[in-house]
Amino acid sequence: xxxxxxxxxxxxxxxxxxxxxxxxxxNDYAFWIGxxxxxxxxxxxxxxxxxxxxxxxxxxxxxxxxNQRANIVLTATGSSIVDLTQQIQDKLPRRVFLGHRRSIFIxxxxxxxxxxxxxxxxxxxxxxxxxTDIFVVNNxxxxxxxxxxxxxxxxxxxxxxxxxxxxxxxxTALRDVLIDAARDGIRPSMPMVEISPKNKQEKExxxxxxxxxxxxxxxxxxxxxxxRESLDLFWVKGVLKxxxxxxxxxxxxxxxxxANLKKTIRTKFDGNKLKANVKLAGTGRVLENNSDxxxxxxxxxxxxxxxxxxxxxxxxxxxxKKLQLQYGQDVFGIGEEFHREHPYRWKELRKNxxxxxxxxxxxxxxxxxxxxxxxIRKRIIRKGGTx
Amino acid sequence: xxxxxxxxxxESIDINHDAMRYIFxxxxxxxxxxxxxxxxxxxxxxxxxxxxxxxxxxxxxxxxMINRDFxxxxxxxxxxxxxxxxxxxxxxxxxxxxxxxxxxxLADLTAFKQRAIDEPSNExxxxxxREGFTEDLKTNLSMIRRKISNSNLKFENHQAGELTHTxxxxxxxxxRVKPELLQEVRSRLQSFQTNQLLDSGYIEEFIEDKxxxxxxxxxxxxxxxxxxxxxxxxxxxxxxxGSPNALVLPMTFWAGFQAAEDHYERFIYVSAVRLLRLLxxxxxxxxxxxxxxxxxxxxxxxxxxxxxxxxxxREGIPFPTxxxxxxxxxxxxxxxxxxxxxxxxxxxxxxxxxxxxIGEAAVQAGFISAPIVMIVAGTGIASxxxxxxxxxxxxxxxxxxxxxSGGCLGLYGVAIxxxxxxxxxxxxxxxxxxxxxxxxxxGPKFWKDTLIRMNKRYVSAQRKQ
Numbered sequence: 001x002x003x004x005x006x007x008x009x010x011x012x013x014x015x016x017x018x019x020x021x022x023x024x025x026x027n028d029y030a031f032w033i034g035x036x037x038x039x040x041x042x043x044x045x046x047x048x049x050x051x052x053x054x055x056x057x058x059x060x061x062x063x064x065x066x067n068q069r070a071n072i073v074l075t076a077t078g079s080s081i082v083d084l085t086q087q088i089q090d091k092l093p094r095r096v097f098l099g100h101r102r103s104i105f106i107x108x109x110x111x112x113x114x115x116x117x118x119x120x121x122x123x124x125x126x127x128x129x130x131x132t133d134i135f136v137v138n139n140x141x142x143x144x145x146x147x148x149x150x151x152x153x154x155x156x157x158x159x160x161x162x163x164x165x166x167x168x169x170x171x172t173a174l175r176d177v178l179i180d181a182a183r184d185g186i187r188p189s190m191p192m193v194e195i196s197p198k199n200k201q202e203k204e205x206x207x208x209x210x211x212x213x214x215x216x217x218x219x220x221x222x223x224x225x226x227x228r229e230s231l232d233l234f235w236v237k238g239v240l241k242x243x244x245x246x247x248x249x250x251x252x253x254x255x256x257x258x259a260n261l262k263k264t265i266r267t268k269f270d271g272n273k274l275k276a277n278v279k280l281a282g283t284g285r286v287l288e289n290n291s292d293x294x295x296x297x298x299x300x301x302x303x304x305x306x307x308x309x310x311x312x313x314x315x316x317x318x319x320x321k322k323l324q325l326q327y328g329q330d331v332f333g334i335g336e337e338f339h340r341e342h343p344y345r346w347k348e349l350r351k352n353x354x355x356x357x358x359x360x361x362x363x364x365x366x367x368x369x370x371x372x373x374x375x376i377r378k379r380i381i382r383k384g385g386t387x
Numbered sequence: 388x389x390x391x392x393x394x395x396x397x398e399s400i401d402i403n404h405d406a407m408r409y410i411f412x413x414x415x416x417x418x419x420x421x422x423x424x425x426x427x428x429x430x431x432x433x434x435x436x437x438x439x440x441x442x443x444x445x446x447x448x449x450x451x452m453i454n455r456d457f458x459x460x461x462x463x464x465x466x467x468x469x470x471x472x473x474x475x476x477x478x479x480x481x482x483x484x485x486x487x488x489x490x491x492x493l494a495d496l497t498a499f500k501q502r503a504i505d506e507p508s509n510e511x512x513x514x515x516x517r518e519g520f521t522e523d524l525k526t527n528l529s530m531i532r533r534k535i536s537n538s539n540l541k542f543e544n545h546q547a548g549e550l551t552h553t554x555x556x557x558x559x560x561x562x563r564v565k566p567e568l569l570q571e572v573r574s575r576l577q578s579f580q581t582n583q584l585l586d587s588g589y590i591e592e593f594i595e596d597k598x599x600x601x602x603x604x605x606x607x608x609x610x611x612x613x614x615x616x617x618x619x620x621x622x623x624x625x626x627x628x629g630s631p632n633a634l635v636l637p638m639t640f641w642a643g644f645q646a647a648e649d650h651y652e653r654f655i656y657v658s659a660v661r662l663l664r665l666l667x668x669x670x671x672x673x674x675x676x677x678x679x680x681x682x683x684x685x686x687x688x689x690x691x692x693x694x695x696x697x698x699x700x701r702e703g704i705p706f707p708t709x710x711x712x713x714x715x716x717x718x719x720x721x722x723x724x725x726x727x728x729x730x731x732x733x734x735x736x737x738x739x740x741x742x743x744x745i746g747e748a749a750v751q752a753g754f755i756s757a758p759i760v761m762i763v764a765g766t767g768i769a770s771x772x773x774x775x776x777x778x779x780x781x782x783x784x785x786x787x788x789x790x791x792s793g794g795c796l797g798l799y800g801v802a803i804x805x806x807x808x809x810x811x812x813x814x815x816x817x818x819x820x821x822x823x824x825x826x827x828x829x830g831p832k833f834w835k836d837t838l839i840r841m842n843k844r845y846v847s848a849q850r851k852q
Contacts, residue, residue, distance in 0.1 A: 022684060022797075023683050023684055023794075023795075023797070024683060024684075025682075025683055025701070025707055025708060026682045026683065026686060026694070026697060026698045026701050026708070027698055027701040027702055027703075027704070029686060029698070031691075031694070031695065031698070033691075052695055052698075054695060054698040054699040054701075054702055055699065055702045055703075057695050057696065057698075057699035097686060099686060099687035100686070100687070100691045100694060102691065129687075158691070
C-alpha cells in the first residue's frame with residue numbers, strides 16, 4: 001500500500017512538473033486564415049491578416065450570417081514579419097493562432113523586389129504549416145485579395161486554395177517554394193492570382209488563378225507565363241497530373257483530356273554543349289473532334305496521334321525556348337536533372353547555372369496516346385463531309 | 388442455561404420432538420405434525436410448508452396411516468444426526484420420526500414456487516436459444532445438461548456460507564478442462580470463509596485474481612448456451628443456488644466483446660460487428676478526453692472547417708471545455724443510473740427529459756456548447772454496445788480519469804492514461820490465463836475467434852489436418 005501511495009504522489013508531481021501547460025480554449029484563439037504581404041510606397045513592409053470571426057460563422061444559427069464576412073482584415077506596417085505579427089496581435093483580444101493559415105498572398109511589387117527577407121521567417125516559425133498555399137497577386141496588392149468576399153466561402157484565403165486545386169496549375173505550397181529555393185538546379189515558381197472583374201457580379205467577389213510567376217535565385221520575381229505556356233511549364237516540371245489539350249491541325253481542332261502525365265528528362269554533354277531531352281507522355285480520351293477524321297479507324301488514329309505529338313512537342317519546345325531567352329530562369333528543374341545524372345560535373349555548373357541554362361539545347365518528344373475515342377454514339381458528320 | 392441437545396436421534400419420539408422444537412424455535416414456517424396411528428404408534432413430521440410438495444406429503448401420510456405401509460418409507464434415507472436432519476429440513480426435505488426408531492427418514496419432497504424460465508433480459512439475442520437461468524440451481528443444471536448430454540460433463544456439489552448454507556456447483560467437462568485449472572479453482576473455493584453467499588457475485592469477489600482491478604476477471608452470464616460453450620472450450624463454470632448469473636472462468640478481455648449470438652449468426656457479419664464493438668469500446672472510453680485534448684491543446688489537428696464551427700458554437704460559453712464535458716458526462720451517468728432504478732414507466736420519461744430537455748435547454752441557454760452534447764451522446768451510445776455489462780463498467784469509469792488527464796495535459800495526458808491502462812491489462816491474469824490472450828501474448832486462436840470469427844467449416848477443416 002505504501003508503495004502505491006508513493007507511486008501516486010510521484011505521478012501527480014510528474015504531471016505538475018512538466019510545465020507544458022499550454023491549455024487554451026478554442027474561443028480564446030484568433031484563427032489566422034490568410035496573410036497578405038505588401039510593400040508600401042515608402043518601402044516598408046506591410047502585413048495584412050484575415051482573422052476568422054467565429055460568431056459570424058454560417059453554422060452558428062441555421063440560415064443567418066449569409067452575407068456576413070465572418071472575418072476581419074487587419075493591417076500593420078513595419079520592418080520585420082515578427083514585429084508585424086505582434087502589431088496585429090495588439091489589435092486583437094484573442095491569441096493569434098497561425099496553425100490554420102491556409103494561404104499567403106504576396107503583392108507583385110514586393111515579389112519583384114525580392115522575397116528572401118520575408119521567406120526566412122517561414123523556415124523558422126514552428127507555427128507555420130508547410131502546406132500553406134502561396135500566391136503572387138498580379139498587378140495588385142495582397143491586401144485586396146483578403147478583402148474579396150466570395151459567395152462560396154467566407155474566407156477568400158480558403159477560396160484561393162480550392163481554386164488552385166482546380167485551376168490546372170498544380171498545387172504549389174509554401175513547402176515547394178522553400179524546397180526549390182534551397183536547390184541549385186531549379187528556380188521557384190508560384191501561381192498568380194488576379195483581381196479583374198469582367199462583369200458587375202464578379203466585382204469584389206471573384207478572382208482568377210491563371211498565370212505563373214517566375215523567380216530567380218534571389219527570389220525576385222522576374223516575369224510570368226500564363227495560359228498554355230504555364231501548363232507546359234508545369235508538365236515539364238513534373239507537377240501537372242492531367243490537362244486538357246486542344247490542338248489545331250489542318251483538318252480541324254481536336255481536344256483531348258490527358259491523364260497520367262509523365263515526364264523524363266535525359267541530359268548529356270556534347271563537347272562543350274549541354275543537351276537535354278524531355279520526354280513527355282500521357283494517355284487520353286477525345287473530348288472534341290471538329291475535324292472530318294474518323295478516329296475509330298486505327299490507321300487514322302495513329303496518324304492523328306503522331307501529328308498531335310509533333311505539334312505538341314514543337315509548342316513545348318517553343319515554351320522552353322521562350323523561358324530560356326526571355327527570363328533565363330530554370331523553373332523546369334533541368335539543372336536538377338544534370339545534377340542527378342552527372343553529379344561530379346554539376347559541381348562546376350552549379351555556380352553559373354543561370355548563365356548556362358539559356359544555352360542548353362532542349363529537345364522535346366511528346367508521346368500522347370489516344371486511349372479512347374470517347375464516342376458515346378455515332379458522331380455527327382458535317383454535311384458533304386467524307387464517309 | 389441452554390438445554391443440551393442430544394446429538395443423535397433417540398428412540399423416544401418425545402425427546403426427538405423437543406429437540407426439533409428447540410432447533411426450530413421461533414421458526415414460524417416450520418411445521419410440526421404429530422400423528423397418532425390406529426395402533427397407537429406415534430409419528431412426527433417436520434417440514435417447511437412452503438418448500439414442500441403437499442400432495443406428495445399427503446400420499447405418504449395416507450400410506451402410513453391407512454395402509455400402515457411403513458415399507459414405503461424405507462426408500463428414503465435414514466439419518467441419525469440432528470444437525471444433518473435440521474440442515475435437510477431447511478433445504479426442503481421432510482423429516483419423519485417414528486416412535487421407537489432411533490433415526491429419522493428424510494423424504495425429499497421439495498417443491499417451491501419459482502420464476503418460470505425467461506428470456507435473459509440483459510443478454511438478449513436475435514438468433515439462438517431464448518432461455519435464461521433462473522434462481523433455482525437444479526433447473527439451471529438441467530438446462531446445461533440438456534445442451535451437453537455427455538457423462539464427461541461433471542457437476543461438483545459444494546456448499547458455502549456459514550449462515551446461509553448456500554449450495555453451488557462447479558461444472559466442467561472432464562477431458563476438456565486442464566487439471567491445473569480445476570485444481571486452482573478448487574483450492575481457491577476452499578480458501579475463503581464467508582458467512583453469507585447470496586449471489587454468484589460473492590464468490591466472484593473472493594476468488595478472482597485481483598479484486599482491486601477495475602476489470603472483471605470472471606465472466607458472468609445468464610445464458611445456458613454461453614456457459615455450455617465456455618465449458619466446451621475447457622473453462623470452468625460456477626453456478627450458485629439462488630443466482631441467475633453463472634460464473635465462467637478464466638475470462639479474457641475479448642470474451643467481453645463476444646455475444647452468444649456471434650456463433651449463431653453468419654461469420655462475415657459477426658466479424659464486422661465485433662470490430663465495430665471494439666471501435667465503440669475505444670470511443671466510449673476516449674471520445675470525451677480526445678475531444679477536450681484536441682480542442683484545448685492541439686487545435687492544429689482539427690480540420691479548419693470543423694475547427695471554425697466548433698469555435699462558433701463555443702462563442703459565449705462560460706465554462707472551459709473540460710468542465711463542460713465533465714458536467715455533461717456526470718449528468719449522463721446520473722440519468723443512466725436513475726433510469727435503471729426507476730420503474731419502467733417513469734424510466735422512459737426520465738430519459739426523454741434528460742436527453743431532450745436538459746441537453747437542448749443547456750445549449751439554448753448557452754451553458755453548454757452543442758458539440759459537447761453530441762460527444763456525450765456518442766459516448767453514451769458507444770458504451771451500450773458492449774455485450775458484457777460488467778466489462779462496460781470499467782470503460783465507463785476510466786472515461787473520467789482520462790478526461791481529467793486529457794484536460795490537464797492534452798494528448799500527452801491521454802497517452803499516459805492509455806499506457807497505464809494497457810500496462811495494467813497486460814499484467815492482469817485470470818486463473819493463469821493472460822487477460823489479453825490471444826492478442827498479447829499472441830496465440831493460436833488469434834484469427835479463429837477473437838477480433839473476427841472464422842468460418843466454422845474452415846476451422847474444422849484445419850483441425851483435421
